Amino acid sequence: MSAVPHDAATEAPRRPLPETLLAALRTRFGERCSTAEAVRLQHGRDESPFPVTPPDAVVFCESSEEVAFVVRLAGEHRVPLIPYGTGSSLEGHLLAVQGGLSVDVSRLTRVLRIDADDLTATVEAGVTREQLNAELGLFFPVDPGANASIGGMAATRASGTNAVRYGTMRENVLALTVVTGTGEVVRTGTRARKSAAGYDLTRLFVGSEGTLGVMTELTVRLYPLPEAVSAAVCHFPDVASAVRTTIQTIQLGVPIARCELLDVNAVRAVNRQSGLGLREAPMLLMEFHGSPAGVQEQAETVQAIAAELGGEDFEWADTPEERSRLWAARHRAYFAGMQQHPGTRSVTTDTCVPISRLAEIVEASVADAEASGLPYYIVGHVGDGNFHLAYLVREGDAAQRATAEAMSERMVRRAIAMEGTCSGEHGVGLHKMGFLEEEAGAGGIALMRAVKQALDPLGILNPGKIFRA
């Protein structure tokens, strides 16, 4: 594992697209096949700090059959192919490190079915989470910060602030339509809530980051809108007390819906950007779902725990407007953090540990960050044991970047030693390939490679991601 394991990947060999391939794409897709530089540049980056690495062409697909056509053609020519949704991934998933085609599914935006009685929806892969929730009198809970596509969220096994109660994409995708590495359109799973019928192909594709197939349709679980919702903010003298409050809440079995940590730096950034006027101290932002009485009971339990651990200024946000303002601010924390320090990009960690170890890893990592002198902030889905410490490094400053990557590496080593994971929700992409090797070990990597070889025998699906070539 090297401190900056990913930059090497951009040095992989590239060869120009075969002319016959391009001609076939242009015949079928016309204007929807683009080699314009602006389009290629847009599709050669995500929200990671990596240098833009554009594909050779971008194809805007509008159906599973079109995706299958592109996959078969790419297979014939042994050309790499990267599925693209909204470009909001964080670990370099979308960079065309071996050139090839970007298969843009963002025009697959039809909500195909809402089965309200069954609490399921079937959508095309380019539908975004905000679009889906806007069409519902129900609730799709998985909410990464960005307004990501449902396909991209499944591909990276995304979660977000509601996962502590409602689970991640792992728990909330019931079935998929996938274009396989050989260009077949295959349906995995059914609309039944559970199944013991054969291998769990759905969960094999969820989190596979475009390396095993291209998702084109997804059937997801929905939830009734909670009868009552209440949010609360509580401040703490230090991050550790906030974390300990979370740990006790989870251990008591309180069905808290959201439990988010913001450190003082994140609160400050959010205040600047959103004018919220929050007290600038470490803080938990919590939400409770249930019946009116149930919500009150949960909140009182947590309030009592917080009070014992030094929590102060427990404040309610009961109106939808207040809640929206708080959660919008939370979701903007990532960009707010960077805006505090113009000209920087963020090197973001994503460890997730067994909850009993959370205070310990946060404290050690804060000490490391403080000693480095780099600006940083912390936000965390602490109810899951998952937090993000983002180091802000000046764009192009190799020394700062190396300092940040070295801290990130130390944090991952801590997490693995605590039986945790290098990625709670952002995925592996380019950035965490070395970390995954440490976490999964040679045996685990060998199994993953065997699966990759079996489902993508031509090696064309997002090559150079998840594991090194």
Place this chain on the structure above:
Amino acid sequence: MSAVPHDAATEAPRRPLPETLLAALRTRFGERCSTAEAVRLQHGRDESPFPVTPPDAVVFCESSEEVAFVVRLAGEHRVPLIPYGTGSSLEGHLLAVQGGLSVDVSRLTRVLRIDADDLTATVEAGVTREQLNAELGLFFPVDPGANASIGGMAATRASGTNAVRYGTMRENVLALTVVTGTGEVVRTGTRARKSAAGYDLTRLFVGSEGTLGVMTELTVRLYPLPEAVSAAVCHFPDVASAVRTTIQTIQLGVPIARCELLDVNAVRAVNRQSGLGLREAPMLLMEFHGSPAGVQEQAETVQAIAAELGGEDFEWADTPEERSRLWAARHRAYFAGMQQHPGTRSVTTDTCVPISRLAEIVEASVADAEASGLPYYIVGHVGDGNFHLAYLVREGDAAQRATAEAMSERMVRRAIAMEGTCSGEHGVGLHKMGFLEEEAGAGGIALMRAVKQALDPLGILNPGKIFRA
């Protein structure tokens, strides 16, 4: 798909165990390698109606390394190998249709760790669910009827009565130690609650029925014991009203912990066996978990729904003794059903459908069963859309067996047409191989076969199960 697709499998070629293999096993395992007929017969059956099909030898393993030794040896000799826990599977999973070795892991009974603060436990594969729960001040919720081994439950993706609230083995296994098809000992997953680090190997092995590897250790999720528990029984004029009550309960988002249907035949059988004196009418047996106030609120909501749909005699079972008696009776329903008709075995269905279709499939299947004249009964985890209609056929009566299998086939076709699954929780084994082909389609089966070939290149792991050779 043929009506009795499985019997053909028992005709597959067998060859005697190589003497050198047997000698190597005897040297390493001594008395723990047995070719005694009684031992072989015991390991050549499960709770399915198939003829006993014994392995050629049984090896009682006591560590991952011992399992790995057997797998490597079996690989060298290309001899099939079937993991064996408690023998309680229901679809012919354990039958040695191609001969070979039964690898008995029932002596792997150590509870390795209980991490109460993290709500996780790590156990060896032979630990049973009752053993695990007895050692806990916490709660492991997955409860198939039998006192199955945790390894077997994971291998068949088992669920049971608590799945509607707590999920199945799919949601409750965090990590595994697996012996792979090439005899490597590999750890999948960590103790973190969520992860986006690479392919979901854990969930690939869960439900793979011993065809991709042999599980030797499992890390599972635990839950705090609910502060309050309340159970209730409610009777209905017909099965459809009970099912509709369930549907509305789920649609309203009531976090009911258990919601079990027993038809009049099942109630009658349970009364005979357990002397419960329940009114002999279709019935829901429900349980609510939460705070005292929360439990009461949930129960009142369901009571109101039931009353609107013709439910009568809503009765509480608040003491632990009463509840235990009811749930013990429910768990014995399978055997009680058979005991009503001595000399019969049960052909059991296991469909699971989107909940809006549940009443319809139950009614159609009851009409079919009534017309057949065969004795039958229904129990169901109806909160998940999953139910079991068991046809009781005289042992050795081919005509009755064919009638039952034909009804089972019609029911599976109905379930698949309703976007449901042929197996909610029992797995595929021998019995549902033809059904899986219909459900997954050629594309899905091709993906599963590719995975099988990749992880079991020698084809030695429980061959002839899940898909036809």
